[in-house]
Amino acid sequence: MEEKVSEIVQGYGGDKSYLVPIMQDVQKEFGYLSRDALTAISANLGVPISRVYEVATFYKAFSLKPKGRHHISLCMGTACHVRGAELISGNITDMLKIKDGETSADMEYSFETVGCLGACALGPIIVADGEYHGEMNIAKTTKLLKKLGKKV
Amino acid sequence: MVNLTIDNRKIQAEEGQTILDVARKNGITIPTLCHNDALEPSGSCRMCSVEIGEGARAKVVTSCLYPVAEGLVVNSGSERVKNVRRTVMQLLLARSPESEQLARMAEDLGIHPEPRFKPSEDGSKCILCRLCVRTCETVVGVSAIGFSFRGPEKNVCTPFHESSNICIGCGACASVCPTGHIEMHVSPSGDVRTIWGRDFKMAACSKCGLYFAPEDQLTYISGRTGVPMEELMVCSSCR
Ligand code: SF4
Ligand code: SF4
Ligand code: FES
Ligand code: FES
Numbered sequence: 016m017e018e019k020v021s022e023i024v025q026g027y028g029g030d031k032s033y034l035v036p037i038m039q040d041v042q043k044e045f046g047y048l049s050r051d052a053l054t055a056i057s058a059n060l061g062v063p064i065s066r067v068y069e070v071a072t073f074y075k076a077f078s079l080k081p082k083g084r085h086h087i088s089l090c091m092g093t094a095c096h097v098r099g100a101e102l103i104s105g106n107i108t109d110m111l112k113i114k115d116g117e118t119s120a121d122m123e124y125s126f127e128t129v130g131c132l133g134a135c136a137l138g139p140i141i142v143a144d145g146e147y148h149g150e151m152n153i154a155k156t157t158k159l160l161k162k163l164g165k166k167v
Numbered sequence: 168m169v170n171l172t173i174d175n176r177k178i179q180a181e182e183g184q185t186i187l188d189v190a191r192k193n194g195i196t197i198p199t200l201c202h203n204d205a206l207e208p209s210g211s212c213r214m215c216s217v218e219i220g221e222g223a224r225a226k227v228v229t230s231c232l233y234p235v236a237e238g239l240v241v242n243s244g245s246e247r248v249k250n251v252r253r254t255v256m257q258l259l260l261a262r263s264p265e266s267e268q269l270a271r272m273a274e275d276l277g278i279h280p281e282p283r284f285k286p287s288e289d290g291s292k293c294i295l296c297r298l299c300v301r302t303c304e305t306v307v308g309v310s311a312i313g314f315s316f317r318g319p320e321k322n323v324c325t326p327f328h329e330s331s332n333i334c335i336g337c338g339a340c341a342s343v344c345p346t347g348h349i350e351m352h353v354s355p356s357g358d359v360r361t362i363w364g365r366d367f368k369m370a371a372c373s374k375c376g377l378y379f380a381p382e383d384q385l386t387y388i389s390g391r392t393g394v395p396m397e398e399l400m401v402c403s404s405c406r
Contacts, residue, residue: 050327063310063333065300068326072315 019044020055031062034070038077047078075129083118083125085163087111088142092131095138099152103139104128106153110160123164171239186230186241187215197243198252198276200259200345201296202231205306211296212259212345216251218242227251252276257284259294266292266346292348293323299340299349307339308391312363323348325363336360336367336381372402379403 023040027033034056041056042048048071057064071077089107091100108114111124118125132140137149143159151159168179173190180189185208190197200212208231217230219241227247242248256273261284263269269292273279280286295314300323304310311334315324325331341349341362351362353369357378360367367381379402389396 053326063304063313064326065310065313065331069313069315073317 094135330365374405
């Protein structure tokens with residue numbers, strides 16, 4: 016891992032101002048930002064670990080915990096919220112038995128709510144493994160989760 | 168040199184200085200929380216607000232950031248200024264109701280907590296001014312602490328909320344903190360100092376035997392300055 020991180024940092028010429036993209040690349044590589052990964056970024060880039068930790072915990076896009084194989088983000092922005100995102104959130108929690116920000120014990124699913132995704136006209140929106148699904152409701156969400164392999 | 172007026176007093180000041188600098192140099196008190204002479208101003212607390220300009224064009228600015236200019240008219244205690252400070256203080260008091268320092272400052276400014284600002288119950292005295300983080304980074308040169316998370320969860324901490332192996336226990340962060348959030352304890356005999364969840368062994372002065380600084384801090388200073396440890400092992404009163 017140490018080596019991979021060093022390689023990514025070198026890819027950015029060791030430039031401290033690329034801290035965020037470097038962290039994004041490291042997260043892409045390992046699925047999340049482990050403590051060792053953060054320490055390696057800090058050491059390779061010469062940015063104090065206190066600063067790396069600050070950035071890692073600030074952005075919702077970074078995860079310090081391992082994520083499930085399938086990643087479900089539900090928009091809880093104002094527009095999606097008023098169109099029933101709350102109900103969908105309840106449905107997801109019922110089906111996957113995980114709450115906002117959690118990962119299922121079998122490491123299959125992670126669920127999180129996010130702020131406005133900038134496509135309010137299509138709300139409520141779910142992003143499942145990077146793919147956008149608009150005008151969601153409970154029935155469509157159930158179907159989507161089944162398609163992702165959830166047995167009910 | 169520029170000529171300006173603060174509270175109807177004509178004052179001459181060096182260009183590039185801030186209103187706060189000039190006011191203080193001329194004996195005019197402006198309350199501040201996030202300001203420290205050893206650091207660049209950051210403008211995060213807004214307690215230092217003053218009014219500049221006159222009549223309809225008057226506006227409120229942060230004096231710790233605002234540079235003086237020729238003909239500038241400053242009012243450091245107008246009703247409007249007092250209102251801004253009152254609101255800022257109300258919010259901070261609600262944020263950190265347990266801070267004695269804040270309470271004292273409010274008292275001095277004649278501000279009393281209003282019930283419409285519901286006091287926070289998380290027990291934190293931190294107003295997130297970042298003074299401690301910046302001091303540790305730029306003055307001490309260690310960067311052992313930082314903020315973590317965002318929004319209501321935002322807090323100041325060591326990475327992973329664990330005791331830091333680079334912190335030298337100098338206590339600079341605790342001494343600059345305007346609210347008393349950072350706790351530093353000393354054992355009854357003075358041989359151990361505890362800060363950020365870690366115990367630091369204190370060094371005893373080689374002349375008088377008084378415990379005066381953490382060993383880690385002396386090692387750090389010796390490493391940075393090249394001054395041998397034996398010379399550093401003497402407390403300031405014996406030097
Ligand atoms: S006590 Fe530790 S955290 Fe505080 S300023 Fe000193 S080195 Fe930094
Ligand atoms: S601990 Fe004190 S100095 Fe540090 S950010 Fe909080 S209030 Fe400011
Ligand atoms: S509120 Fe969901 S996309 Fe804007
Ligand atoms: S002292 Fe000016 S904003 Fe804090």
